[in-house]
Amino acid sequence: MRVTNSMISRNSVANMQNSLSRLAGTQEQLSTSRSMLRLSDKPENVSRLQAVKGSLSYLEQYKKNVDDGISYMELTDSSMQTLNNILEQAAEMAVQGANETYSSDDRKTLAEQIDKMIDEVLDLANSSLGGKYIYAGTDNITAAFKRDGDRIIYTGNFDGINREVLSGDSYRIDSPGVTTGYQIDVLNGTNMVDVTQRPNTLGNTGIFTLNYDGVNYSFDPQTTLDGVTPASLIDPATIDTTTVPGTLIVTGGDLVGLRIDVSGMIAGDEFKITINNKLGVFGHAEETAPGEYDVYNATTAATKDPADMGVFDMLFKFRDNLMNDDTAAIDASIDEINKANNQVLERRTGVGARYNHFEALQDQMNDIETKLTDNQDKLEGADMYKLSINYSEQQTTYQASLASSADIMKISLLNFLD
């Protein structure tokens, strides 16, 4: 092929440009130690890199949430431990009080001690962590339990404190201070009643029963209620409805919608939905005014369902029994206080299990973090050894192209003509 001077200079320029651009690219990666600096560098990895970076960032939050949950549960556990101790002490006092050798004055002294004990329990109910009252639901800025003579008033709510620990997977980290019953008015002329807004005592997992006049009624979990899909309505497929009508076991998620068969009822009838076997740490509360609940009220105590009686109920009852000098009732109080103690223990066990779970999560997250960081490094990190070798090779090429271009352009017949 015939070669002309302009071909040589054109090719030289193109080759120099190519060498230099390769060299600059390698230098850029070397100096930043990253292989992805623009979207067009390895576009096939852009999406994955963003996903990994996002996961790492979320993981940071999840770790914080788990830490948060652990400190919450540590405080919950220690407050319940104190409560157990108090109740054990109360049980001992009940044994003493039941002793026939005690005089009524002695029992009155014991009763005063129990009254002080009720204040102590009240303080525990108002335990706080970082300015947040841990037994007050999410309305936790102010103390939720108040004592007004022989009445314990709860002003918190029944929403659980949840922490998301994995994408879409959140767990309750507090123990409910109190639970509440639930009443529905039957609408006239309809056999079904929709329940869409319920206090969160029913939220998450638990066993629910619907009882009216000693008869159990069936739940019918719905995916839609009146055509509206509540955002987090539980999928009936995940609900384990036991064969016993009126009992519903929810194993996961947050039950938001229920349809209850109320055929045979008349307008004005009231139902009660209760959590079957687990009271709140401090018992059960009934609404007396908007946002105000009675945990214990001396005037209504006599009509309270025994299943709903918690720590306060038992202690007040015990105190009254001591005041009344009723040894048979004091004797019964021993069992009642132990029952309350067991209820608290049950809650404590639940917290312990979740605590272990969260600790396991912590380890798991550290592990995931290491892997993700490794992954991120593989995706966007530069292979420095390879780059260094490439760099020196490209440098040699560039120098050679410069040297040869400079050389060939100087050679001409002109140099030899006179």
Next chain:
Amino acid sequence: MPGTFFGLEIGRRGLQTHQRALDVTSHNLTNSSTEGYTRQVAVFTQTDPYTSPELDSSVKKGQLGTGVTTSMISRIRDEYLDPQVRMATTDRYYWEDQIDIYGRLENCFAEPDSSGISDQLVNFFKNWMSLNNDPQDAGVKATVMETGVQLATQMTYAYSQMSYIQESIVTPGMLTDVESGQIKDQVERVNDLLTQIQNYTEAIIKIYDLGQQPNDLLDQRDLLLDELSQYGSLDVLYDTQNGTPTGEITMNFLGVNITTVPRDNKTFSLQINGASGNIELYEASLGLVVDLTAQMDNIDLGGSLLGLEKARQSIIGFKDTLDAIAVNLRDKIIEKNSEPPAAFIAEFFTGSLAGGDFRVNGQIVNNSSLIDGTKAGDIVNINDEEMDATRTYSLEECFGLLTTDIGAKAAGADGMAASLEAIQEQMYNLRESVAGVSVDEELTKMVQFQYGYQASSRVVTMMDELLDNLINRMAQ
């Protein structure tokens, strides 16, 4: 029998011919760096031999040479290579202008190196998570609002940057007009090139008519044709008569036949189709010639006009995706926030990117306590949800897909342009190998012609001495 002064005449012819050849060589040397220049050669031919019809002449007819002349100055060019070079140019420029566009598009996004919209989106949801942990905390609400504002600002910035690039390609004017933009500039250049090609052709035809070689005019016309092939597919037919070129050409540019004789004043213009929004190439007399938008993937037509439209359509797609992310996020938050207590506001974001008014609800900006913290958990879940029935991926994944697409298109255009440039470069070199000026070669010829000139002048001197002897010294 030749005359007494015949030898002088041969010498004169030699001088003149070599001088002419030296002129051509000088022309070549001085144009060795001129773009599009084709080297020329002075073709030496013997002049007609002297004829002596006498019977007893010892010199037979045609035996006596009479010297040299330049029969023509020819242009050394392989015309079969031109269509190939032009085709390669058309292919290359389809991608070449896209590189620049995609390069600018990449710069609209901070990813993957530094923190951009994807990080901000993650932060946004993380702050909602924090709010879910402390639903009443005023400080966390303010942070959620701030991240929302930043996210909206970053998305708006990226969107408007993309719009700016889109408008630099085509800026719509009144109704169907294209007001300005790169495509319009190129169409105007095409019209300008066509006019110049016509003008050159007219001059070339005249010179051919005179029986001369319009070498330099042909070079300049070929250069214009090369440039024209950047903008779209171009075929050129060279008209000949009895095997010799007449100088006329017929061009086929983007499927439109353009003749030079009779002069064919084809003028192109752009219109935006009112219904489809497509960019259409019109010709004054033919009407719609090419629907650039519909034909943008037609590599056979190729050229930068289609390439630019292709890039523009990609930008429109990218903008739509980004807007879809914004609108989807806005609507999902409203959906999760449905029926908030009266003290709160359901609309966290308002407006859309396409409407140019995507931002955090002004009421929330003024008072972040209007955010309903109890909905935070549901809003965090948006992050894991599919966007809708057709987009079965999350918002973050959608943004990931968008950036991957931009990156892949940029890398693709870069790679295509590089390989097609290499092909074009090779074709160009092949042509240059025939037509280009080699300085050493010309210098060699220069020396050769110089000696030829010296020899011719020597002949004249020698004849002068002979005649001096004959006229002044003989028979004294």
